[in-house]
Amino acid sequence: MITRRIVLAGAAVLAFAGSASAQDYKAKYPELTFAVVPAENASGVTERWTPFVAYLSKELGVKVNLRIANDYAAVIEGQRAGNIQIASYGSASFARARLTGVKTDAFANDINADGSTGYYSVFFVKASSPYKSIDDLKGKNLGLVDPNSTSGNNVPRFELDKMGIHDAEGYFGKVVFTGSHENAVLALSQGTVDVAANQWTSDDDSTLAQMLTKGMLKNADGSAMKKDDFRIIHKSAPIINGPYAYNSDLPEDLKAAIAKAFFESPTKDKAAFDRLSDGQKKGFHPATTKDWDGTIELIKFVDSLRKKKAT
Template sequence: MFTFVRRSAAAVLISVALIVPALAQDWREQYPELTIGISSGENETDAIARNEPYADYLSRELGVPVKIVRGTDYAAVIEAMRSGHVQIASVGPAAYALARKIMGEAIAPVAITLDGDGNRGYYSVIAVRADSRYQSLEDIKGQSFAFADPNSTSGYAVPSYYLSTELGTNADEYFSDVAFSGGHEQSVIGLVNGTFEAVATHWRNETAGNIQTMEKKGLIEKGAVRIIWTSPVIPNTPVMILTGLPQELQDEFKTALMAFPTKDPEGFAAYTRGESSGYVEAKHEDYLDVIAITEHNAEDRRRNAAN
């Protein structure tokens, strides 16, 4: 009897040893390719090119091809996640709030980027042409204005919230004409070209932000625009993942993501334009204030529509 038990135990150990490597590969059999969704304020060509080092690094680390797809807007990326066509995504905080509203705990933030100084946040700004007479929000009352995207944090949610809570109004009442430009670059180009008198976009510090990036790329002349309003700090964009994915996949992705700055510093610098020092772990609670802002804005829209 004892001998039989010992042989059985040995057989079990051998079987487990053979099975464990197979189990470790299970998620790759189920997901032979991973897709990451992005929605960037950049034009599509630049956005895809900038994300290539990110996809290449993850492909090497995870052992499956990783491809980047760019949604036409934030809502398109969220819909792609909801349908399962995208497993991982980087979208703004307000878009995360929308995704959480639609998908609940089927998604979760994995990490948040740090800027070059180790800060976890950025800002919404309202900009005007540098040669204009406008110096404050009061000065642009009754002028034409552009938001970036309805699901953009800095390009819509935060400035809308400020208009409502601090000025007691809304964009349609405050400005003569309000448009959604389709993206942050489009907003600033429209501003410089005279289509809009003021626009909302994102800004990080004196050297980093949408305006500075556009200057570096030659899309606008340096000093062509001027900031007249800056919001309180906004938590940085989260990297979010479908929580229904195999846990091994989630764990390996998180490990690879956190190691990106040290394992592939050149790729990481290209991906982040040299404006980030790395990642820290993110949690849903980091975005509760942004969620409250988006809910406030939605209630404002419902109330205004009813009136």
Template sequence: MLADSGSFEPASPAWEENNYLSSALVDADYQRGSTVDLENMRNREVDEVPHGEPVRETPDNEDELLDPDTLVFTESPSEDVQGRFEEDFQAVFDRIEEETGKPVEFSKVNSYAASVEAMRSERAHIANFSTGTTAFAVNLAGAVPFAAGLTPDKLFGYRLFATTRADADDIQSVEDFARDEVTVGHSEPASNSGHQAPSALFDQYFDVTAEEDYEVNFSGGHGNTTRGIAAGDYDAGPICSTCMVDTVEAQSDLSFDDFKVVWASAPFPNGPVAYRYNLKPEIQAGIERAYLESDFAGTAFQERTGYDQFVPIDYRTVFKDIMIIQGYNGVEYTESALGS
């Protein structure tokens, strides 16, 4: 079923008949979605959030508003780009300070749960959350997702790649993940493409239920799943497409031709930028201007993340599919469900 790389058609991959080397997908920029996909998400009508609570409103009582001397930004391991560092954000931090008059402090955390806890406890005021963590941040930490990044080619988001090694001739479909001898790696419990989405979509599309038809082995991150598949620690696994790209490009001993994709999802929104709901309104407005009215082309931020601009999003519409997936999986927005 391994198709010739030149035969890949992004509009009609025909997954039921074809497997592709990941190089074919990356060459076609299939690791991201288009602005048409994003506009369809932004423009659909959603009266109520399908799972959990809506974004909290800014308090009317001034005593409940936050006016910190320094704005703390946190970056967790994300669905779309991993391993960012403080210097990568300097252009963004400079714009936030220009618009709010407040300096920005970088606070790196090493887990999804820690990023949510930082905002819940008011130790962080601005954050890049992973896609799968966003609903937890809204429900547990008062996060207000307001912007998503676009690449210079106006691409956004990422896909779930159901991945195995290129030489795994006996794994040709997600259905093969359910065989006893196949070891499957997932990233983390709260991860969208690394656990939540495959738990729902594999069940819906292939009648393969994670933790029932195969044992879930949590790797701790998409990079770990990617490297684990290459090393033989896992035979297959669901991986965030852009995380795979980052991991392969960062390691000289890996190649896109090492991996085979047996199925890919429709695009998911990339992890959004969010601020805490009870920041003073003028601070919120300044943060929004810093992201939505700035051109980051040519900066270290654009070089590291791929994003040179941000567009506004509404959690209710853009994250509808994420909430449906988590509702399908019976996710409760609690600290214990988020993991550690």
């Protein structure tokens, strides 16, 4: 016979087990490391992400440390070694991680202000330049971001290949990896390169827009540059927004807690969430690793171009 006492005792056991389970990951992971790829300079990344990381620490009940990666590969290798538990990836760097056996799983990506979850790779030139298309830039200098950047290397090479330019290094006078999206725009503004590849979601949501808002771009006379000082001469097809990913080997309760904290952040800590994108994102969209299968195929294609060039 099932008595009220047995039911209550059973409920108490379940409650205790649930409570103990909730604490399991805290014992194993008293600290977590959250790494971010270098879309902007280190101080900019710190200012943008510190409030959100503080929010994560509060929600997860363990200290979350922010790591600003020197390059995209550092995030990949940090997750491979298990030194990074949560990462903000670009689509191509996540695909590269998966292709090279890193045990990492996507759980979310950004929702744009218009509700979409994608962006574009664009080629920027200065508006004062005579360049109207890629055809005008043969022998000129191209600024890229990082070998593992989606919009700053892999998609640009794919787009160039579609135009019949199978060897970027042979077509342009010089191809320079600048290290970050901001550095690529800076190189263009300062005349170090004639054209720069970069990420762009809308006129108000891009690395260029963020830099203009912060007053980072100056003319030769010291005056602030404006949006119309730059021109887009080519825009790619839409690219899926890069994922937020956690190590596949993390405890399931910790994975669930991380995802929950992300999805609830726009309402639980709107100020911290809005700081991430200057208020240009609406929230986080639930995602799975398979959502980047198309990007993996893109990376394989770009790798094949490199191999053809080597032979």
